[in-house]
Amino acid sequence: MSSASQSRLWDVHRLPSAEGRIFLVTGGNAGIGYFTAEQLAATGAVVILGSRDAAKAKAAITSIRSRVCGAHVRHLQLDLADLSSLKTAVDRLDLDQLDAVVHNAGVALDDLPRRETKDGHELMFGTNHLGHFVLTQWLAALLSAAPAGRIVTVGSFAARSERLDLGDLQSTQDYRPKRTYGRSKLAQMCFGFELDRRLRTAGSTVLSVVAHPGGALDSLTPSRPPVHAATPGERLRALPTGLLVQGKDAGAWPVVRAVLDPEVQGGQLWGPRVFGLRGDPRREPVPSHMADPAVAARLWAASAELAGTDPHLGFR
Incomplete structure (x- = not known):
């Protein structure tokens, strides 16, 4: 599909109805996850915010309901850093099917020391990748029961310049x-692409898609108090960077399209149109280091061993 036809067919401000569908957004209480949830709620769908912090989830739900009349949104207690808790969390959903899950929640640390989850895994790898890897297993039956289930993994522009060290994950x-x-984040994206290859081999109706928000800054993000608030000074100082990057509301656009657009196919990568950093969502070529099936297979095997989970993740 050409970029011209893509923009003609998809309007980020006029999303298609998703009434009757159910979406789970991990980390839906803040950042990209919050705006993904807010935009999906505006389609009439039921949106479930997966969050370990009930107070932050409540604030996010209040904010969404204040902006989306009649929004159907609720909270699921979810801690991706505690792998043993994830089956119980999914059981609490009390659903017959799930139309899509957005693997968005994540931890980003920028200082020492190295930290670990309660399972003994490095905190960022253990939460961002292993947590979603295991969550996928427990959601498999619900996603398979939907007419066209989707797993949307939220990657990062930062993953483009990284390479996995399979000997020191x-x-x-x-x-x-x-x-x-x-x-x-690279591990998440490799997982998303490999998952779709395995789903196709298994003949599954579920699709796995990867999306990233480009350059998404808090200072360019519209206020959603008490979830997020930028001062006028912060927004003014950030205006020049708006030529290159965007706010987290726009950063959610590729994710939302990956969930909703019936033309999206499994194994695709979606991101912002302008240099992959800002603008309307478009399909991007998958970088070779993210699509290497040999690397992905080794990552998959190591992840299943570290998490102590079924390597088929429930899709057979």
Whole structure:
């Protein structure tokens, strides 16, 4: 599909109805996850915010309801850093089917020391990648029960410049916070592409799609108090950078399109139109280091072993 036809067919401000569908957004209480949830709620769908912090989730729900008349939104207690809790969390959904999950929640650290989850995994890799890897297993039956289930993994522009160290996935030998974060997002994206290959092999109706927000800054993001508030001074100082990047409301656009657009196919990558940093959502070529099936297979096997989970993730 050409970029011209893409923009003609998709309007980020006039989304198609998704009434009757159910979406789960991990980390839906803040940042890209919040705006993804707000935009999806405006389609008439039921939106579930997966969050470990009930107070922040309540604030996000209040904000969404104040902006989306009749919004159907609720909270699911979800802690991706605690792998043993995820089956119980999914059981609490009490659903017969789930139309899509957005794997968005994440931890980003920028200082020392190295930290670990309660399971003993490096915090960013353990939460951002392993948590979603295991969550996918417990959601498999619900996604398969939907007419056209989708798994949308939210990656990061930071992953483009990173490469996985398969011998040190948890940065035990050389921990650098920003690099470890980028690698955790790269692991997520590799997983998203490999998952779709395996779903196609299994003949599943579920699609796995990867999206990223480009350059999305808090200072360019519209206020949603108490979820987010930027001062006039912060917004004024950030205006020049708006030529290159955008706010987190626009950063959610590729994610929302990956969830809703019936033309989206499994194994695709969606991001902002302008240099992958800002603008309307478009399909992007998948970088070779994210699409290498040999690397992805090794990452998959290591992830299943570290998480102690079924390597088929429930899709057979």
